[in-house]
Amino acid sequence: MDAAGSAYPVEWEADVVLRDGSTMHVRPIRPDDADALQRFHTGQSERSTYFRFFAPIARLTDRELRRLVEVDHTGRVALVAVRPGRADDGTERDDILGVARFDTIADGEAEVAFNIADSLQGKGLASVLLEHVAAAARERGLRRFTAEVLPQNGAMLGVFRDAGYEISQHLDDGVVSVGIDLDPTERSRAVMADREHRAEARSMDGLLSARRVLLVGAGPDASTPEGLLARRVLDAAAADPGDTELVALDVPGDVPAGVRLAVGWDDVGEVELALLAVRPETAVDVVRRVALAGARGVVVLSGGYAESGPEGLERRRDVVRTAHAAGLRVVGPVSFGLLTTTGGAGLRASLALHAPAPGVVGLFCQSAAAAVTLTATLRRRGLGVSSLVSAGHRADVSGNDLMQYWLDDDGTRVVCLYLESIGNPRKFSRIARRLSAVKPVVVATAGRSGHVVPPGHAVRATHAPRRLLDELLRQSGVIQADNTHQLMDVAQVLAHQPLPAGNRVGILASSSALAVLVAEAAASEGLVVAASSDYLQPHAHEDDIARAVDALYAPGACDAVVAVDVPVVQPRTGAVARAVAQAAARTGRTTVVSMLGLHGMPDELTAPAPDGSLVHVPAFSTPEDAVVALGKVAEHARSRAEDRGHYVAPDGIDTRRARRLVEDWLAADGAHELSEDDGAALLDCYGIRLWPARLVRTADEAVAAADEVGWPVALKSSSPALRHRTDLGGVRLDITGPEDLRDDVARLCAVARDVVGETDPAFEVQAMAPKGVACVVRSAEDPLFGPMVSFGLAGDAVDLLDDVAHGIPPLTDVDVAAMVSTVRAAPRLYGYGGAPPVDVDALEDVLARVSVMADDLPELAAFELYPVVVGADGASVLHASGRLRLAGRRADALRRALPG
Template sequence: MADVTDDAARAAYPAAWEADVVLQDGSTTHVRPIRPSDADALQAFHVGQSERSTYLRFFAPLERLSERDLTRLVTVDHVDRVALVAVAAGPDGGEQIIGVARYDRTEDDEAEVAFNIADAHQGRGLGSVLLEHLAAAARERGMRRFVAEVLPQNGRMIGVFKDAGYVVRQRTEDGIVAVGFDIDPTDRSLAVMADREHRAEARSVRAFLRARSVLVIGPGASGPDEGRAALARTAAVALANLRAGDVVAEVHAVGVDEVPEGVHVFAALELVAGPVELAVVAVDSEVAVEVVRGLARMGVRAVVLLSAGYAELGPEGLDRQRALLRVAHAAGMRVVGPASYGVVVAREDGWLNASLAEQPPARGRVGLFCQSAPLAVSLLGAVRRRGLGLAEFVSSGHRADVSGNDLMQFWADDAGTDVVGLYLESIGNPRKFSRVARRLSLSKPVVVVTTGRSGQVVPPGHAVRPTHASPRALDEMLRQVDVIRVDNTHQMLDVIEVFAHQPLPAGRRVAILASSASVAALVAEAAAAAGLVVPGAVTILAAGADAEEARRQVDALYADPDCDVVIVVLIPTVGRPDPALAATVAQAAARTGRTTVACVLGLHGITPELTATDPDGRSRTVPAYSAPEDAALALGRAARYATRRARDRGRTLHPEGVDTQAGRRLVAGWLAEAGPDGLTLDAEQTATLLATAGVAVLPSYEVHDADEAVAVAQRLGWPVALKTTAPALRHRADLGGVRLDIGDEAALRSDVAQVLALATPHAQDGGRAPLEVQAMAPRGSACVIRTAEDPLFGPLVSFGLSGDASDLLGDVSFGVPPLTDVDVADLVRSPRAAPRLFGYRGLPALDVAALEDVIARVSVLCDDLPELRSLELNPVVVAESGAVVLGARAAVAPADRADTTRRLQRV
């Protein structure tokens, strides 16, 4: 295959394939397509390899690459010949190649693949990362299979293929091992990728949260005068906080005006001997790139960037931010920030307070993530006032690199964390968030606050793709992965208190202990509103009851077998509650394991008055709230989470007869003849595409007058249905746009005349609106299934019952693929009109299983085909037996989905 010219290669350069990735050891590197300008770097990479590595790659000893070979290797067309390189910071400050992966197309959908990893960087997972990215690029270019010829002694390369989860077939001929495998993702390969990603990102976070040496860098005497004083103050506060209290790290400083005792001070960055694991930086953004470049030689694992001046300033600032990330990731460093409030970590031997918080909270088992630095101030203040202990706190600021996803990966394995709270101003990759959060919520509650109810407010400095999704899409996504969404940070801490200090609720049946009947009624109403069930177990503590009587009443309430959780409200009209009563409640809650919340006059948060030891010796505290409604809401959210966590989350969807490879080939052919905006498929194309997913569309035939309608009906057989294609009346039997069960020629001619009279005023250009004749489907309920490819969320599936409930009232449910069978079942049952499918008011129950099968097939199709811009099945008639698709529309366009395997990809 002929090489392309430099100009052509540059013009076709696929910038979307560039990505910053986290490796097996928690460090980072940059992956990008090769360029002709990489010739010298590739030659240096080759010369630096051992003789054995060179022989395994080229089957011959080659001390240097010839000019011809070098030109061929660095000049590719990014279609039939693709090469990706992993680059790191070189000794001269530039880039050096540390890994190469390439493929050359050999057949229409098959390519030969080869890898070469620098000897010094083997064992870091580079081969697996490059394989993932190369396979993703190959799938975009229509490839479905990789082949390779490998020497028998090159077991490492064969192992990369097998460890990736692919089904590898191999045979040996003439001393060469021929290897082949399909690169379409499978359940196993996706699980392998997710697990490797999880371990790598968790290690990268653990590396800086467990840092034992910290360097604080301030602006010093140089740099722009404007803003220098603020930066100097920021650096001084961060340094003082690191040295205050229990210190678990060796602390160094450069360019900081006020230096406390015990800090190693250096006049310049290049004088710091190292090693340093964590750097806290407060310098002007114009010099930050050079500062980060200077940190590379010290083995720094992460940079906490307290200062701002990046993407929030516009395109120039965004370029500056990207340049900083390139330097940091090439040197293996993660970046927390810009505009971060810092990192606070409680350890057994003391605090790591690399933040602007002068007084850290108490130690505990709660992990908190907060993007906004200003909100971090109030959030940490609220945590301290409540006495709620923290294990880790991280503020990501503008979230240029380290995000909530990374922290969730860490917390999933962290034995010191029981519950996680996230304050999110933006979600850069909802598909990955949903995958990571689903995994974490299996073992630990995740409580989330987003900026605005829609979660679609994008603050300055956050590089996030736009979204056209309904504001409800985020709600549905979080519900689908069992994340607890609350309205504000106050509610977030309320809910976290329950999870952090009480056992998980065993159910939703609530017992109420109150100081008066009026208060009990209020609490019962609040409990019901929060989703709890009040079976009638309400205990009123008699005024003036002695301690023994109070204990008897409390013990009786907790002994009730119909009680799962308890709300205690003690608000006397005169004086304060007896402290002994609070202790009695705490002891009963700890002894029985009944999840309990309280509203006790004079108590708030986590208090010793409501603390007792359970039978296992663990300290349990009944959290105290300011209002009964707060207590009920927190307990209700906890009970709902416990119920959902205990249920089966279902299995991955694999409907029989789905061939998305065939669908991709169809779409690729149509797009090859379409413009850059794609095209709207006609009815035949849409039906053909749906057939690859095993979904059949009942044919309909366009007619323009009664004679044509009768001819079609006689061919189909009576009875038939007649429809107008006018958009205002389409699918609207209630408005006369659809006529059903037409049994003979006379009735059909009459209906044609009536429907044409109705539809003609709605026809475009004043013409006559065409009609459709279709065979009658079985009677049932009409539903609508839609999918849309959103720039931010990726594929979204929505479901509703046809008519005004969906169109005017928005009574639809949403799902974010990939879905499980349980997700699909929830999708069908979530709309308020869903009871019509299950025998509502004596109607026969319909074949919901057949409907779920259609949704499952559509879900798999839109998940595997990012080119499927939109799809609508309307109506889908669900009968007592079966579900029939009567109409379908689809549009396709070039794919623009953020590939979830390309971690840290820039927007």
Template sequence: MADVAADGAGAAVPPAGARAPGPGAYPAAWEADVVLYDGSTTHVRPIRPDDAEALQAFHLGQSERSTYMRWFAPMERLSERDLTHLVTVDHDDRVALVAVTGGDGPGDDERITAVARYDRIDPDVAEVAFNVSDAHQGKGLGSALLEHLAAAARERGVRRFVAEVLPQNGRMIATFREAGYAVRQHTEDGVVSVEFDIDPTERSLEVMADREHRAEARSVRGMLGARSVVVVGPGSGATGVTVRLAQTVTGALRAGDPTLPVHTVGVPGRPGEADRWAALAELPTPVDLAVLAVEAADAEGFVRALARHGVRACVLLSAGFGETGAQGLDLQRRLLRAARGTGLRIVGPASFGLVAVRPDGSVLDASLVRETLPRGRVGLFCQSAQVAVGLAGAVRRRGLGVAQFVSAGHRADVSGNDLMQFWTDDESTDVVALALESIGNPRKFQRIARRLSATKPVVVVTAGRSGQVVPPGHQVRSTYAPARTLDEMMRHAGVIRVESTGAMLDLVQLLAHQRLPAGRRCAVLAGSATVAAVVVEAAAGAGLVVRQDPVVVPEDAGPDAVAAAVEQVYAQDADVVVAVRVPTVYGPDPVLHRAVAEAAARTGRPTAACFTGLSGITADLTAPGPDGRPCTVPAFGTAEDAALALGRAARYARRRAEDRGRPVAPPGVDVRAARRLVRAWSASDGAPVALDAARTATLLSAVGIGVVPAVPARDAEEAVRAARAMGYPVALKTTVPALRHRADLGGVRLDLEDDDEVRAAAAALAAVTQGQRPAVDEAPLEVQAMVEQGVSCVLRSTEDPLFGPVLSFGVAGDATDLLGDVALAMPPLTDADVAAFVRSPRAAARLYGYRGSPALDAAALEDLVARVSLLADGLPELRSLELNPVVVTLDGVRVLGARAGIGPADRSDAPARALGR
């Protein structure tokens, strides 16, 4: 019998004499850190035999009601036999996960706060049980453990969970339903039996993403909204940079909000300098935020001590961690484990700090910024402290107001993903900008940014065009994807990628102070005909369209002429305006500045200006709009910069208005069946496995993809017999890898009508391939039935260690390969994504009626791509897949060749919620 605790379900101890299975290899990959509903963190891991004492303590801490719900009977203590059974699992048929806090510190044992387990009943079904500590109810531990237990079960081949729940335990049944699963239940003998399939559904994935979003946003909100802060410095007698860090941030905190309680520990020249540990013990409780400027070796101890004062986040200004080598990386990992085990978030190491404007107008300035930043509605994130210095200076010079400014340093914990989760719902932020040196989890970045960019512009600059730069201290997986993969990921996420921090701030100042353009039509106001021609060219290069003549206002024009010129340009049928005036003799013209500002505010027409003497956000180009709120035309350094910013804003507006489509869901796709096949075929030692043609075809059939059969032949006579069996006409192909499927290189002979033609083709192929070996363990020839004429294409999927599944598509041929005319996409995809994907290569025009040829069946091709994307997304064990050639015909697609390889799953963004490692 099974039972259920208040926030979980339970499973009974086996009858006397039952033998616990021997433990299998500990699945370290199942360990994860999770953000809970209240913004705190917990560590989830498989149970271990040495957890017996902690499990007993967990049991003893439960109320009588929870104990009864767990065991259906009073049970003061767990017997030794019970404990041995509960902590001894094989991580296959019997799996248990625990959520723990604390641990890994002197005298700081781990404490279990929740347990989830399953016991397999048959190959496909397991009985599930949950139990959550009374002291940790309401934090979402049950739902978090359910996600991770279901992920582990799917990995082990389980398809369905069952549980028995007491009727009064409606919370647990609700947990199953609210997770997005289709729960079936019935009541018998006073017990509610529930069951549900555990494969991810569109609904369950939405629920997980929404829970992740709310938890991580709340975590950041608590950090940025801190109402009390402690600064921990290096202590008395210290010298060097840590002293300056501690003193600078203390001054910034007091200057930003004189009413903010700021406690100091070990900050030279401040109270609490002499004995840091004694001063720390006397801190009031709780303290919301800590700022650490200490030696790297001391950070872990202070994090553990601060957690006991209710600190929820630490800004770590100090360096000396992962960037210094193996020893520093070990310090960083221990620090992160201590923080997450005690529920803290870490901003850093080597952070520049954070600045946040609160709703009441007060400022939390826990940063090293030397001068106060202007207040505004821009959310700004960067990593390196050195980059933050430059950004802060540029923001100040431009007068660009920020709502939040966060530097994550080496982003051991808090990352741009966390900030984007917060900005999605933050009403004080209109525009988001990120300066990234590395992206640790591109799949999660894409998912979060896609959601954020649907409502707010997101501008991104990365270190290097490929995004494959890994600065010291950043823990990032290697990648083998093409350099432009990051571009495609950003495009799919809906963000605006720019090439420099200057271009990023150019665009941000426009987006923060002007409306989004309604289109690409551009009107031009210039100080001379020559300048007007330059501006028109710049506008065209930025993707704007100038359809009416520019309006020229000479530098010696009087006020009436200036007003008339401005009125004329804003009367044009245009969506945006570029105004440029760089006088050679006269100085700045306040009359022109005021006229442009007032016209832009009155009409709401997005405007960018390039006026001598003005830069960024200025009062000279600010005027009240119809609603009385000020509207500012941003000033740019060059006309090209102004046009480029407007062009990028117009493209973003167009993309945001487009229908993003629905997740692809073609009929007949059974990823679960594919997962079972891969599980059966995988090597016991985890080595990669190249699937043969038969297994590849079987795998593809699980998602509704058929492969035209090819019969191997060792010589011409075998080829003749195969051709007779399948019926003429046939194609004869070589299996030499370099020539396989290459009719243009003589590796394929088509439309063979009889035995003699097959024999002649075999002889010709032998001559072409002389001296070249066929593929391993394959005959030199293969025979295949002819299919209708069409355009040959290649569709591939590769599991990249960093990006996850990456699809590529192109029209077959050397020109495609040599010119790189290949589209890239990263699942999951919508139907709109798929349609854009197959149209992206330039040679794809051949599919749509190029030069009068008939349009082919693009819908069938899109269906094929959708099936491959679902297989690649849902099967991380699929290391590679190549469909080559895929012949697109008038009435369908024909897959003539397929190759696949499988291996152990190792994806950075698993379905269950988890922070980066």
């Protein structure tokens, strides 16, 4: 508790990246920050102080300090951006470099103010603090900020104007009054994502552009795990130093030529990156020391952290907190390191004895073991990379950071990710969607569900369906590979061949049997076999080979070529390989081959293009591998050319009223089961009408309810076991008169007694909706994935077959349409078996509105609309159920934050 008696909101603490790539810690202010706030205030220029207080206040009084540092974290909130400093006596302290605060002035409205250190103005700190204080305000039920700004303070006015929120401003008595609507907009989300991208990309550039690297060991003993790691780095520096200047400190044995041995911390000098092969209990102190040496990041090679238990997890958190507070990023623990192949600036900060060849593939993986395998595979295939990063247990730097960097890196044309866990799936989806629109992203996951977490990875538990990870990757626009072998297969096509213009594939095979098998494999991958396909007789003459190849590569003959040459008796001559390579280079036609004895990027399949550049045709071990890789590339080309749509923003939504309802319902005990009336009220906030139903227990009550809602009516058991079960007699439809209704009440009473043992059953009476197809729309809040929505048609067969589509909001209109159309039972919506088609647009509108509701309300633990009857003209929502509970902070909240 703080001095004001309110709980300190730990969840508001976060490490952030600024525009220059450095890091800082944001947290709520505390009463013991009074001295730090006074130092901050007296260190500001007279101009900055005047802009903040509209008066030249040289020093804050004790009363003013108490008012500023003692807040209740509810109606009055203040966040500070801090970095560690030292007092004159050498003790550590927090130095405040920025303050953002708001004071509630009316229902749903607060006055906001900022003060940023002169040295950090223009570096994006005010924008970061606005995101964080706005998120805190929304959590406190506020929906609007007001601010008074002097006209001369153009920088602060620019922060408000450029944030992407809806704002208003007017000049009154020499002061600009600004109003800021805190409800997120598509523009505010885009602004946040763009600023996040620039900051995180800059942060990664600081790591990957390092030239002067410090290796810190654990002492002279080469037999310890840390000693072995340090020796491996030194051996790697001797074998392949790249363009890295390596300084070694406290390492075992002699250092190779070209490596400078420092005789103590005072002898280290300035460095840009540090490799840590140290015992975990000393890591925090080492991080502090390398920060003083100017490092922008640390790569933790050694283990002993989260994989060793709770104590190790806390050590890991201490390392990350210390690094972020000092402005550093952390790669690891248990990292294989970093490599780049940029000419003249090749970084070698890893355990790899030899770097892969230069190339255009950016490769990210996690465990060191995976990095060893992938590095060996790259060398064996002759596939080059632009950079390779192993994040180890991913305590800080993750694949999300690298995707931000590769988006702007001209040397990277293909991105490959091997993920053993995903710590922030929503952020991954958001960044991958943006990146995959301009560069292919290929992803292989160690687990296909996200439910298995390797030792050492600190990941939130998930209760999501096992298929949701596949849906996440599809929604992100990435190419999903089944394993690392396939990851490399797809990468070598993308790295060296153009994207095909379509899915027509021409096949050239060394036998008719092979041609048939390849054609079958192509069809299973969604490719269409072109009429120009052909096969060659054994020992075909070069003239025959040339004619077949020319026909295959003729203009318009096909979009891509698969060439297979596997002679049975005599050795392969190479004539087919030469002809195919030359034709591929000449025409620019996408080509893959499977030829006996060739694998990867062999010289035999290299030929000059008309502009003089060399074109490499990838070779695969089997025809099936070649076809699968080509099929995935062709599907990516098709989806990349399609419109990705816009995030859904249905009209008639009242988010503020929905939030007030949720807060009122949860005020009593932090959990709430939604009644029928509650569900109707919540749906009304999102423009969805719930058909009214009346709860009855007797026949007389049922008849009165039918007179009220209007005949004909439906009678339904209120028991969850019978509510939708027409097969068990729990539903009666099209009841047109009182006598029939009385008879049906008697029958449902007997069903309730015999089937579920109810002695005093209750029923619902509801007006009959237009006939149509019954569907189910659900949402849930998952600790890892955040909001999830699902769609399916109603019925036992659909449930048993798990014929359900999933999505993770925010969704685009294209995402929503795909969810509806891709379930296997979807033909029933479009006129299957002669039935009239239904109003799919109305169904998509309901699904879109539920997705927005799920995105808005993390307290909505589970929600179900069942049934949603879609008719020829509109969709009728006949029943809603759900439950609320107090929500924790989502992993990808509307604020920029690093893993903590």
